[in-house]
Amino acid sequence: MRKTYGVALIGCGHMGEAHLSQIYYKENVRLEYVCDLDEAKALSFQKRYGAGRFCTDSRDCISSPRVDIVIIATYPSTHLELVRQCILHQKHVICEKPIAPDLEEGRRFVRLVREHPECKVLVGHILRHNATYQKVADMIRSGAIGRPIVFRMVQNHHTMDWEKYLAILKEASPLLDCGVHYVDVAQWFTGARVQRVSASGSRTEEDVPKDSFNYGFMTLELDDGSVGYYEAGWSNTFSSDNLKEFVGPGGSIRIIYRKDRQTHQEEGDLIEYYKYPEKEYEMINLQSDRKPTGAQFDHLIRMIEEGCEANPTIEEVFESFEVCCNAQKQVLDKLMLRE
Numbered sequence: 001m002r003k004t005y006g007v008a009l010i011g012c013g014h015m016g017e018a019h020l021s022q023i024y025y026k027e028n029v030r031l032e033y034v035c036d037l038d039e040a041k042a043l044s045f046q047k048r049y050g051a052g053r054f055c056t057d058s059r060d061c062i063s064s065p066r067v068d069i070v071i072i073a074t075y076p077s078t079h080l081e082l083v084r085q086c087i088l089h090q091k092h093v094i095c096e097k098p099i100a101p102d103l104e105e106g107r108r109f110v111r112l113v114r115e116h117p118e119c120k121v122l123v124g125h126i127l128r129h130n131a132t133y134q135k136v137a138d139m140i141r142s143g144a145i146g147r148p149i150v151f152r153m154v155q156n157h158h159t160m161d162w163e164k165y166l167a168i169l170k171e172a173s174p175l176l177d178c179g180v181h182y183v184d185v186a187q188w189f190t191g192a193r194v195q196r197v198s199a200s201g202s203r204t205e206e207d208v209p210k211d212s213f214n215y216g217f218m219t220l221e222l223d224d225g226s227v228g229y230y231e232a233g234w235s236n237t238f239s240s241d242n243l244k245e246f247v248g249p250g251g252s253i254r255i256i257y258r259k260d261r262q263t264h265q266e267e268g269d270l271i272e273y274y275k276y277p278e279k280e281y282e283m284i285n286l287q288s289d290r291k292p293t294g295a296q297f298d299h300l301i302r303m304i305e306e307g308c309e310a311n312p313t314i315e316e317v318f319e320s321f322e323v324c325c326n327a328q329k330q331v332l333d334k335l336m337l338r339e
């Protein structure tokens with residue numbers, strides 16, 4: 001018979017919901033605990049997902065013998081300490097990115113994970129488990145558009161919930177918070193490493209904390225000659241924008257998310273593939289699931305049961321984290337000089 005796992009969720013917010021909505025009904029999951037500092041949120045998650053218990057102190061669920069796996073969906077400044085507690089109580093972990101609010105704490109996170117291979121820790125780089133990104137990775141790695149690659153990546157959010165974004169901005173700028181996904185994508189798609197990063201940014205809203213910023217872009221140079229940029233902004237004024245285009249000497253690939261399709265949105269994401277020598281377009285339709293937390297959870301189970309590697313590995317997690325910390329620092333240094 002298949003083993004079942006007792007699961008606890010810490011952080012009943014946006015990502016907590018994304019996790020539970022895909023795992024609470026799995027045959028191998030017993031949802032034992034939901035936890036949030038805000039009791040009303042924890043209670044509402046308990047009711048919605050039929051969790052055994054709710055708590056407001058994470059130590060209650062981490063120390064419970066009924067719990068095998070802890071999902072951490074709180075802010076970056078809490079990740080290291082929560083993972084430390086989980087490891088102390090021999091729990092396996094899915095932890096949201098970014099691993100920490102700064103480079104030093106990120107180093108400690110990685111050291112801790114490396115020192116405890118008996119506890120499986122998977123950092124939530126959700127695009128690694130997304131079928132559209134997996135398909136594009138396969139295409140680029142098998143030479144569909146040749147090398148080197150130009151990456152054009154933009155993700156701007158016109159926010160209707162500024163207070164929520166402000167809470168995250170206190171811990172990480174968009175270049176760190178979202179950038180870790182896309183620096184990882186650039187390295188994953190090419191197998192190359194970022195050797196230079198250069199960044200600029202701005203505060204376009206008065207209430208953005210002085211040690212953060214809400215708009216930034218970074219340019220990346222990889223060691224295989226690929227180059228690219230990533231632009232990210234959260235504000236009340238930017239329009240929302242989502243560009244993911246990869247260009248090479250042999251053609252280009254653009255991801256069009258289901259929600260951005262002109263027609264047939266029910267069908268999924270589109271990969272627009274332009275083959276240059278043939279001057280032909282191929283449109284590849286893929287079932288889309290932007291946050292495949294269920295597939296990510298299944299990967300953790302394979303790490304536990306089959307001993308497979310984390311995806312991405314903790315080294316790969318740290319590489320993209322380090323690049324983004326560097327970019328964030330460059331922007332903050334420039335902003336300080338300007339003021």
Ligand SMILES: NC(=O)c1ccc[n+]([C@@H]2O[C@H](COP(=O)([O-])OP(=O)(O)OC[C@H]3O[C@@H](n4cnc5c(N)ncnc54)[C@H](O)[C@@H]3O)[C@@H](O)[C@H]2O)c1
Pocket residue numbers: 010011012013014015016035036037038041056058073074075076078096097098124125126164167177291
């Ligand atoms: N992978 C992705 O695509 C993706 C997308 C968005 C956010 N995230 C990441 O997920 C994390 C959470 O972001 P969010 O958007 O869900 O935030 P959120 O504000 O919606 O939810 C966070 C919740 O955690 C709770 N919390 C904070 N500290 C806690 C603690 N010590 N114990 C218990 N509960 C605690 C808060 O009360 C809040 O309800 C961040 O690290 C963020 O970067 C990832």
